Amino acid sequence: MNTGVKITAYAAALAATFGAAYGVGTGVGPVEEPAKAAHQEHATTPEPSASGTPDGHGGHEEGATPSAPGTAAADTPGGLQVSEGGYTLAMETPVPKPGRSVLKFSVKDSAGRKVTAFTTEHGKELHFIVASRDLTTFRHLHPVKAPDGTWSVAADLPAAGGYKAFADFKPAAPGARGVTLGVDLSVPGAYKPKPLPAVAPTATVDGYQVRLGGTLDPGKAGELRLTVTKAGRPVTDLEPYLGAYGHLVALRDGDLAYLHVHPNEGGPGPDVSFTATAPSAGTYRLFLDFQHEGKVRTAAFTVTAGTPRAGGATTAPATDEATHGAADHAHG
Structure with missing residues (x-):
């Protein structure tokens, strides 16, 4: 076809x-x-x-981490930075327990305030992805936002080790562009990476x-x-x-x-x-x-x-x- x-x-x-x-x-x-x-x-x-x-x-604009209005775009791939273009991905649960747990996070602006207004993209205000460092676990999640800007979502992280969480969003501020931020997560326990x-x-x-x-x-x-x-x-x-x-x-x-x-x-x-x-x-x-x-x-x-x-x-x-x-x- x-x-x-x-x-x-x-x-x-x-x-x-x-x-x-x-x-x-x-x-x-x-x-x-x-x-x-x-x-x-x-x-x-x-x-x-x-x-x-x-x-x-x-x-x-997908894949890169575009800047906020009035700033230059960073010469780095999307998801490699926790802060970009005046926005920061702040995890409240950076060390989730093994198995099913609730992940909480927020997106903060340059003044440290939680962002509450986002533009709907592909049916969601924010897309949240978690992957293990060995790339054998992948979670495409749909978190729920509280009125204060705190997001939460249940996630099953089955094994100990390093993970990375990605927040893919577009602020509702006039002239704002899409941002993809990434932050490391650590699930405690004996780590056995897979090839x-x-x-x-x-x-x-x-x-x-x-x-x-x-x-x-x-x-x-x-x-x-x-x-x-x-x-x-x-x-x-x-x-x-x-x-x-x-x-x-x-x-x-x-x-x-x-x-x-x-x-x-x-x-x-x-x-x-x-x-x-x-x-x-x-x-x-x-x-x-x-x-x-x-x-x-x-x-x-x-x-x-x-x-x-x-x-x-x-x-x-x-x-x-x-x-x-x-x-x-x-x-x-």
């Missing part, structure tokens, strides 16, 4: 601000097919609404198989196309989740730099496609959220970007573990 694609504001800003920085890891060759989608700026390509029709995104799942072209979750094709190149836009099947049959009735037929989050192995992209046109399946640019060479973990039969599921992939080839060109595949059971993903 030939779907329209775009790199959303997260990925566009991220690629523009730090496309040549923070190189890590090594890469391998393409998985299925070469990228064929041209880069489309967010301003000219709206994304689908819950009905599957194009819907504006409010100018939120990063191997590169493979498919992931399996709850009886669904998701195949990832295309390339992910550092500093160059490429198409990632994910095809969802069940029992060998294409899934052609994917359901909108937060206003889109799929959401894709990429975290760079090592520092967990954050890249968030969304599909634009097409649907409701079996293909969900994205145009994305890797900020640097390295290894990335991709997490695709899709909804079918009333339930959101996550397919995870390990991807490498930036292997030199003959002639000096670079390429990177979009790939993943053969089975999805090695990872731990949930929604809240």
Whole structure:
């Protein structure tokens, strides 16, 4: 299925601000097919609404950590800083207990006041993601805001070790732009890190198989196309989740730099496609959220970007573990 694609504001800003920085890891060759989608700026390509029709995104530039009005954008990836553009992510529970616990946090302005007004983006005022440092646990959560600006959400963090929490939001202040902040969490106990799942072209979750094709190149836009099947049959009735037929989050192995992209046109399946640019060479973990039969599921992939080839060109595949059971993903 030939779907329209775009790199959303997260990925566009991220690629523009730090496309040549923070190189890590090594890469391998393409998985299925070469990228064929041209880069489309967010301003000219709206994304689908819950009905599957194009819907504006409010100018939120995804992937980078844009500045507040009147300040210069930082030359760092999204999610690597706890403070940016006059906003700070303040965790009230930086050391949650193992298992299910309630996480509380707030976003504070430059004067130390809790921010209470946000712009709704993809159906939510704030998107909250928690991932383990070894990238085997992933939580896309939907916290609830109290009148004083304190957010809270239940999260299941099953193992001891280091985690990182990301707050993705756009303040309601006039002229404000989107911000992605990150903060470290520590779950006490004996830490046993898991190896990063191997590169493979498919992931399996709850009886669904998701195949990832295309390339992910550092500093160059490429198409990632994910095809969802069940029992060998294409899934052609994917359901909108937060206003889109799929959401894709990429975290760079090592520092967990954050890249968030969304599909634009097409649907409701079996293909969900994205145009994305890797900020640097390295290894990335991709997490695709899709909804079918009333339930959101996550397919995870390990991807490498930036292997030199003959002639000096670079390429990177979009790939993943053969089975999805090695990872731990949930929604809240």
